[in-house]
Amino acid sequence: xxxxxxxxxxxxxxxxxxxxxxxxxxxxxxxxxxxxxxxxxxxxxxxxxxxxxxxxxxxxxxxxxxxxxxxxxxxxxxxxxxxxxxxxxxxxxxxxxxxxxxxxxxxxxxxxxxxxxxxxxxxxxxxxxxxxxxxxxxxxxxxxxxxxxxxxxxxxxxxxxxxxxxxxxxxxxxxxxxxxxxxxxxxxxxxxxxxxxxxxxxxxxxxxxxxxxxxxxxxxxxxxxxxxxxxxxxxxxxxxxxxxxxxxxxxxxxxxxxxxxxxxxxxxxxxxxxxxxxxxxxxxxxxxxxxxxxxxxxxxxxxxxxxxxxxxxxxxxxxxxxxxxxxxxxxxxxxxxxxxxxxxxxxxxxxxxxxxxxxxxxxxxxxxxxxxxxxxxxxxxxxxxxxxxxxxx
Amino acid sequence: xxxxxxxxxxxxxxxxxxxxxxxxxxxxxxxxxxxxxxxxxxxxxxxxxxxxxxxxxxxxxxxxxxxxxxxxxxxxxxxxxxxxxxxxxxxxxxxxxxxxxxxxxxxxxxxxxxxxxxxxxxxxxxxxxxxxxxxxxxxxxxxxxxxxxxxxxxxxxxxxxxxxxxxxxxxxxxxxxxxxxxxxxxxxxxxxxxxxxxxxxxxxxxxxxxxxxxxxxxxxxxxxxxxxxxx
Numbered sequence: 001x002x003x004x005x006x007x008x009x010x011x012x013x014x015x016x017x018x019x020x021x022x023x024x025x026x027x028x029x030x031x032x033x034x035x036x037x038x039x040x041x042x043x044x045x046x047x048x049x050x051x052x053x054x055x056x057x058x059x060x061x062x063x064x065x066x067x068x069x070x071x072x073x074x075x076x077x078x079x080x081x082x083x084x085x086x087x088x089x090x091x092x093x094x095x096x097x098x099x100x101x102x103x104x105x106x107x108x109x110x111x112x113x114x115x116x117x118x119x120x121x122x123x124x125x126x127x128x129x130x131x132x133x134x135x136x137x138x139x140x141x142x143x144x145x146x147x148x149x150x151x152x153x154x155x156x157x158x159x160x161x162x163x164x165x166x167x168x169x170x171x172x173x174x175x176x177x178x179x180x181x182x183x184x185x186x187x188x189x190x191x192x193x194x195x196x197x198x199x200x201x202x203x204x205x206x207x208x209x210x211x212x213x214x215x216x217x218x219x220x221x222x223x224x225x226x227x228x229x230x231x232x233x234x235x236x237x238x239x240x241x242x243x244x245x246x247x248x249x250x251x252x253x254x255x256x257x258x259x260x261x262x263x264x265x266x267x268x269x270x271x272x273x274x275x276x277x278x279x280x281x282x283x284x285x286x287x288x289x290x291x292x293x294x295x296x297x298x299x300x301x302x303x304x305x306x307x308x309x310x311x312x313x314x315x316x317x318x319x320x321x322x323x324x325x326x327x328x329x330x331x332x333x334x335x336x337x338x339x340x341x342x343x344x345x346x347x348x349x350x351x352x353x354x355x356x357x358x359x360x361x362x363x364x365x366x367x368x369x370x371x372x373x374x375x376x377x378x379x380x381x382x383x384x385x386x387x388x389x390x391x392x393x
Numbered sequence: 394x395x396x397x398x399x400x401x402x403x404x405x406x407x408x409x410x411x412x413x414x415x416x417x418x419x420x421x422x423x424x425x426x427x428x429x430x431x432x433x434x435x436x437x438x439x440x441x442x443x444x445x446x447x448x449x450x451x452x453x454x455x456x457x458x459x460x461x462x463x464x465x466x467x468x469x470x471x472x473x474x475x476x477x478x479x480x481x482x483x484x485x486x487x488x489x490x491x492x493x494x495x496x497x498x499x500x501x502x503x504x505x506x507x508x509x510x511x512x513x514x515x516x517x518x519x520x521x522x523x524x525x526x527x528x529x530x531x532x533x534x535x536x537x538x539x540x541x542x543x544x545x546x547x548x549x550x551x552x553x554x555x556x557x558x559x560x561x562x563x564x565x566x567x568x569x570x571x572x573x574x575x576x577x578x579x580x581x582x583x584x585x586x587x588x589x590x591x592x593x594x595x596x597x598x599x600x601x602x603x604x605x606x607x608x609x610x611x612x613x614x615x616x617x618x619x620x621x622x623x624x
Binding site: 244318323328379386 | 440449483
């Protein structure tokens with residue numbers, strides 16, 4: 001590892017460490033997730049006969065959770081409740097949703113919680129521990145064999161394709177009908193695919209365990225690969241840039257998907273982040289689906305882009321900015337201004353950390369201002385021979 | 394889950410045809426803002442370290458650049474947000490900086506199609522002018538006279554016409570087709586037809602920005618003259 005990488009890796013490691021959630025919160029969230037699973041599987045449960053299989057999903061599953069920039073903001077946990085003993089012909093989407101809803105209402109009542117709120121595809125349980133978070137619970141049943149075969153024919157590897165599920169969506173016309181075409185998705189296949197990408201930079205034994213399916217729980221707190229850390233950094237940069245307009249920000253699944261595609265197994269964090277940031281834009285497809293789920297190519301994480309061009313434009317603006325910021329902070333002679341790091345990643349360095357990151361060579365390389373600071377560097381003045389003339393007052 | 398294939402305009406997928414990444418490198422104090430309207434906003438600090446007719450200056454200004462979607466066909470608006478430049482110093486009614494005459498800016502954008510080019514050719518010289526004016530009370534590159542007179546002087550300069558040239562006639566001919574315009578007397582007052590006088594300048598500028606632009610400028614000059622007569 002070069003000196004440049006050593007310094008940049010220190011910087012990104014310190015920054016991503018600061019974005020990590022506290023271990024206590026992680027343990028608490030994992031316990032909450034497991035408690036719901038145990039509740040649904042208890043003998044008296046009305047859904048136990050349908051063999052509910054509860055799997056974590058989203059950033060907790062991927063190990064890419066970050067602290068929100070607003071300390072009062074809620075953490076967002078997701079899990080998938082797969083009813084192995086049911087299929088799409090057994091009942092309507094609404095009946096399945098209600099089945100889970102009834103159990104979650106009872107769970108909330110027994111535990112003195114607010115009743116769960118219904119969303120288009122899931123139920124949301126609200127927790128008020130030392131830190132507020134909510135748990136989105138997505139009911140689903142295994143997808144029809146035909147769907148899985150179609151996925152395999154379209155190039156999805158069999159282990160991923162077999163994880164496809166049928167989900168409920170109350171916006172769909174056939175939501176209440178006993179027999180209808182269900183929406184299909186593959187969150188479990190994506191999670192497995194993501195873990196295989198994250199494991200590229202790790203030891204072969206772990207890789208083998210993931211392939212063998214031995215790991216499928218909330219991933220251990222210490223399981224942090226350069227891919228996961230890079231995604232944490234990208235998500236925080238996104239949060240900072242869109243602090244005042246969160247509805248325009250690129251969604252986490254787009255960032256996670258593109259970064260996982262772009263990751264090539266670099267072991268050093270600075271190499272991984274630089275490579276991901278340089279390549280991830282290439283994985284946006286020119287035609288729909290623009291950012292497909294690799295384990296369910298018809299599912300487009302960027303489906304809203306076709307309805308609102310501003311969302312896509314903001315993705316590219318963010319991508320241009322984060323490319324610049326990562327590159328400018330990773331230089332071998334860059335003096336890390338604490339204010340710059342605070343502005344871009346919302347992380348404050350301690351004096352000790354700042355000293356550790358001091359460049360080995362003097363002075364700032366940048367020829368102009370940094371973050372509004374005029375900069376002390378000597379610059380050759382730009383020669384201005386002519387200029388448009390403004391009107392006199 | 395999708396509505397089928399759809400071709401996305403390249404311009405939306407690649408904002409960097411304007412060279413935004415280069416701007417961020419050259420002006421690290423500027424940052425892109427999330428886009429919520431029909432403009433892309435670059436905001437932050439610009440260091441103006443320049444040398445020209447007013448000597449060397451090295452100043453930092455806080456600015457916002459509002460770049461329209463149809464850039465470089467439309468001129469960005471530039472605002473100074475640090476309170477260093479008073480409203481009495483070359484501002485438009487909107488509060489944006491008055492960077493130059495519409496025709497001069499249009500020609501600059503035609504030459505420098507990137508945002509970095511616009512900053513170097515227009516924004517930095519304006520800030521340089523302000524810094525020199527604060528120091529010595531003089532605008533290093535001069536300024537246009539107020540109203541129609543300033544507009545006419547600027548157009549004569551752009552076309553390389555003498556002071557006696559009839560600017561309205563000049564704009565009228567620039568707004569006509571070349572073969573048609575060349576048959577009329579040259580607006581410079583030489584008495585010779587345009588086709589044997591200043592045709593190279595007029596034809597070149599007609600090609601660069603199109604006849605429509607010059608017809609619009611004719612209307613703008615007439616409006617300004619009418620306004621001044623009423624006052």
